[in-house]
Amino acid sequence: MKDKEAAGHHGVIDTSHKHGDGSGGEGKNENEKEEEEEYLESDMRMILLTHLRRLGLDAYIASDREVEEGPYYSYYFTSIPRIVTSVCCIKVNGMNFDCINLLARG
Amino acid sequence: MEDNATTTLHTYGALPFYQIHFIVKGDGKMFEELLLARTRKKVRGLINKSVEDVWWEGGKITERLNNDARLKQLLLTILKDDDIFIDPVENAVRIYTRFKIEGEVIRYLSKEAIEAYNIIAGHVRSIMKEFE
Numbered sequence: 001m002k003d004k005e006a007a008g009h010h011g012v013i014d015t016s017h018k019h020g021d022g023s024g025g026e027g028k029n030e031n032e033k034e035e036e037e038e039y040l041e042s043d044m045r046m047i048l049l050t051h052l053r054r055l056g057l058d059a060y061i062a063s064d065r066e067v068e069e070g071p072y073y074s075y076y077f078t079s080i081p082r083i084v085t086s087v088c089c090i091k092v093n094g095m096n097f098d099c100i101n102l103l104a105r106g
Numbered sequence: 107m108e109d110n111a112t113t114t115l116h117t118y119g120a121l122p123f124y125q126i127h128f129i130v131k132g133d134g135k136m137f138e139e140l141l142l143a144r145t146r147k148k149v150r151g152l153i154n155k156s157v158e159d160v161w162w163e164g165g166k167i168t169e170r171l172n173n174d175a176r177l178k179q180l181l182l183t184i185l186k187d188d189d190i191f192i193d194p195v196e197n198a199v200r201i202y203t204r205f206k207i208e209g210e211v212i213r214y215l216s217k218e219a220i221e222a223y224n225i226i227a228g229h230v231r232s233i234m235k236e237f238e
Contacts, residue, residue, distance in 0.1 A: 044124060044211065051212040055220065067129055071195045074134075076142055081205075087124070096227035097201070101127040105205055106120025 045088040048102060058093040059100075067101050081105055122208040126215065128201040128223045130230045134194025140166040140233055141199055143192040147185055157182050167192065170229050180222040188214070190222075192230065199230050 041047055045061060052059040068086040087102040134141065143164025150156050160181040162168035171177060181190070193200045201223055206214055 044208070047212060048126075048215075051215060052220075055217050057220070066131070066197055071197075072127070072200065074138070074142070074193050074195050077144065077191055077193065079204075083120075084125070096130070096224050096231055097128040098131045098198075099129050101129055101200075103125045103127060104121070105123040105125070 044102060044104070045090075048088075048100075049090060052090065052092065052100075057095075059090050061088055062091045062099070064089040064091075064099055064101075067099060072101075072103060123205040124208060124211045125202055125205045126211065128227055130199045130201070130227050130234070131197065132199065132234050133197070134199040135196050137199070137234055137237060138165075138194045140237060141192055141194045141230060143168050143171065145181065145185060145189045145191075147181075147189070149187075155186055157185055160185060164192070167229055167233050170233070171226065174225060174229070177222060177225045180218050180225070184214075184216065184219045184222060190226070192226065199234070201226050201230070 041050070049059055049061060067089050070086070072084055072086070073080045083106055084103045085106065087104050090100040090102070091098070092100065141164075143162050146161055146163050147157050148159040150158050160178060162171040188203045190201065190203055193202065203214070
């Protein structure tokens with residue numbers, strides 16, 4: 001419960017406790033429990049992976065330190081942010097590129 | 107409460123803007139002059155934008171990219187208010203577009219877009235092999 005409160009304060013939905021995490025509380029009725037199970041996926045890694053698989057690609061999340069630790073840009077192009085965070089690396093079989101790296105701004 | 111928050115929150119960056127990089131591994135710095143490139147386009151209309159022409163500017167790779175008819179056809183459909191950059195860095199060559207807001211990341215990643223990135227990555231790889 002405390003975790004959820006914390007997540008709410010920061011405006012981020014925590015998806016790690018979405019299924020039967022036991023935080024339902026005693027005072028909740030059946031309707032409230034059903035509503036809890038319907039959620040929007042907020043983890044960008046899973047959203048992207050699901051999307052790629054839906055397109056028929058053989059994609060999977062794989063750690064790749066060489067790619068994830070950067071550098072991310074050569075800075076020859078303008079309007080490139082200085083601070084970015086690597087979210088994940090997704091490998092796709094049968095493609096000319098080695099992997100897909102998802103970056104978040106800030 | 108702060109202690110709990112640090113263990114469970116998925117906070118990747120301060121802002122909900124994401125960018126997808128398609129990566130071809132290799133010494134990008136060695137081929138910097140050949141591979142550094144970006145798209146330019148001629149757009150018609152202010153509200154209902156339609157892309158009339160797309161071309162590549164940059165290094166030697168642009169000759170191949172501009173001569174690829176299938177790639178041009180794909181770019182005309184996927185590039186509305188966006189550009190594609192080929193950016194060689196130390197350990198890889200990164201192909202990416204501009205940052206997208208959280209909800210629009212996958213909307214721009216259609217089957218045609220993936221095919222276009224795949225073609226571009228193929229050209230990048232062939233140039234890297236050729237001039238190695």
